[in-house]
Amino acid sequence: MSYDILIKNAKTRKCEELVSIGIKDGKITAIEKDLKEDARQIIDAKGNLVTESFVNGHLHLDKVYTFVMAGETALKEYNDNGMGGAMTGIERAADFKSAYDESWILPNVRKACDLAVKYGNTHIRAFADVDTKARLEGVKSLLKAREEYKDRVELQVVAFPQDGIAREPGAKELIRQAIELGADVVGGIPWIEFSREDEQDHVDSMCAYAKEYDKPISMLLDDVGDAEERTLEMLCKQSIAMGWQGRVTAQHCRAMELYPENYFRKLVGLMKKAGIGLISDPHTGPLAARVKDLLAAGIHVGLGQDDIQDAYYPYGECNMLQIAFLASHLLRMMTFDDMELLYDMITTEAAAVLGIENHELKVGGNADLVVLDQPDVYHAIWYHTAPAYVIRKGVDITLK
Ligand SMILES: [Zn+2]
Numbered sequence: 001m002s003y004d005i006l007i008k009n010a011k012t013r014k015c016e017e018l019v020s021i022g023i024k025d026g027k028i029t030a031i032e033k034d035l036k037e038d039a040r041q042i043i044d045a046k047g048n049l050v051t052e053s054f055v056n057g058h059l060h061l062d063k064v065y066t067f068v069m070a071g072e073t074a075l076k077e078y079n080d081n082g083m084g085g086a087m088t089g090i091e092r093a094a095d096f097k098s099a100y101d102e103s104w105i106l107p108n109v110r111k112a113c114d115l116a117v118k119y120g121n122t123h124i125r126a127f128a129d130v131d132t133k134a135r136l137e138g139v140k141s142l143l144k145a146r147e148e149y150k151d152r153v154e155l156q157v158v159a160f161p162q163d164g165i166a167r168e169p170g171a172k173e174l175i176r177q178a179i180e181l182g183a184d185v186v187g188g189i190p191w192i193e194f195s196r197e198d199e200q201d202h203v204d205s206m207c208a209y210a211k212e213y214d215k216p217i218s219m220l221l222d223d224v225g226d227a228e229e230r231t232l233e234m235l236c237k238q239s240i241a242m243g244w245q246g247r248v249t250a251q252h253c254r255a256m257e258l259y260p261e262n263y264f265r266k267l268v269g270l271m272k273k274a275g276i277g278l279i280s281d282p283h284t285g286p287l288a289a290r291v292k293d294l295l296a297a298g299i300h301v302g303l304g305q306d307d308i309q310d311a312y313y314p315y316g317e318c319n320m321l322q323i324a325f326l327a328s329h330l331l332r333m334m335t336f337d338d339m340e341l342l343y344d345m346i347t348t349e350a351a352a353v354l355g356i357e358n359h360e361l362k363v364g365g366n367a368d369l370v371v372l373d374q375p376d377v378y379h380a381i382w383y384h385t386a387p388a389y390v391i392r393k394g395v396d397i398t399l400k
Pocket of ligand 1: 058060220251306
């Protein structure tokens with residue numbers, strides 16, 4: 001057999017004519033107008049769009065389906081008063097965390113990962129709270145799920161000190177333990193600390209772990225309605241100092257919407273120098289990073305689901321087309337060119353932010369693909385329905 005899978009009558013984003021796509025040993029080995037139908041499985045795309053599978057740049061996977069447990073107070077604090085109460089929201093969301101237990105977290109995680117498979121979301125940067133209340137329960141659950149789902153969904157597990165380092169004594173040592181257990185990425189949330197000095201120390205100590213264990217970094221930055229917050233700048237400087245260009249991801253950065261133009265432009269310059277990509281989640285808060293301006297400046301930007309039914313957001317199903325649909329409204333991106341950018345932000349751009357190599361529909365690219373039931377990007381975002389087929393590592397993993 002020439003191919004494991006052959007997709008025929010495929011529309012791609014690059015070419016007007018329909019093509020055939022040959023897949024062998026987890027790679028795309030041919031893209032031609034006509035390929036000999038010599039494959040173990042033949043998929044007829046029926047003229048619909050075939051693209052890279054979806055990449056989810058940010059998900060609090062340990063918290064999924066906890067909205068009822070956590071109650072509504074946190075969600076209200078996070079969203080009211082122009083995000084001025086975001087810190088109080090996070091404090092209220094922590095109230096129930098002593099109940100964290102792998103016995104109920106893992107089934108919730110599986111539920112979300114099954115939805116990810118359904119919607120063709122094959123890569124997730126998954127955050128797990130690590131602190132004295134949640135302890136290592138979240139991270140242990142995500143590490144188990146990472147193994148269980150490795151042939152369907154790549155989980156990049158982030159050891160994340162959600163409640164701070166200086167204000168949460170014990171969290172720093174627990175982060176070390178989470179890394180030792182096998183977490184892939186070092187997290188951080190410096191803006192939550194009470195003083196500038198503590199914010200800087202938070203950035204420095206998490207970056208020191210990244211260096212010691214040779215790990216990438218993902219931090220939630222300036223996720224609050226405060227134009228004075230400067231933690232993205234701190235992380236840029238630290239990334240340059242440690243030579244970590246291309247291995248650092250900034251999440252949220254919602255205060256960016258409030259920055260003066262001059263400061264924003266300086267920050268863009270620093271982000272480029274630091275090789276930092278950004279993940280935005282405009283549907284989970286009333287402010288958002290300046291996505292279009294960042295893309296125009298040549299910075300990699302992706303979208304994330306952020307939350308699924310938790311203390312911060314009551315909906316969500318790992319459907320990245322739905323996230324692009326929401327972002328289209330919230331970021332006012334509705335031209336055809338904008339839709340192409342949105343689609344990049346849930347596929348190739350998000351992959352670039354997360355350091356996923358070869359996530360591209362090309363000969364030699366990874367065979368992580370979706371065969372949609374829509375003919376183009378416009379209709380895919382409009383209807384945001386589940387793909388007809390999901391292919392991961394060259395294998396059809398479509399939920400039947
Ligand atoms: Zn988040």
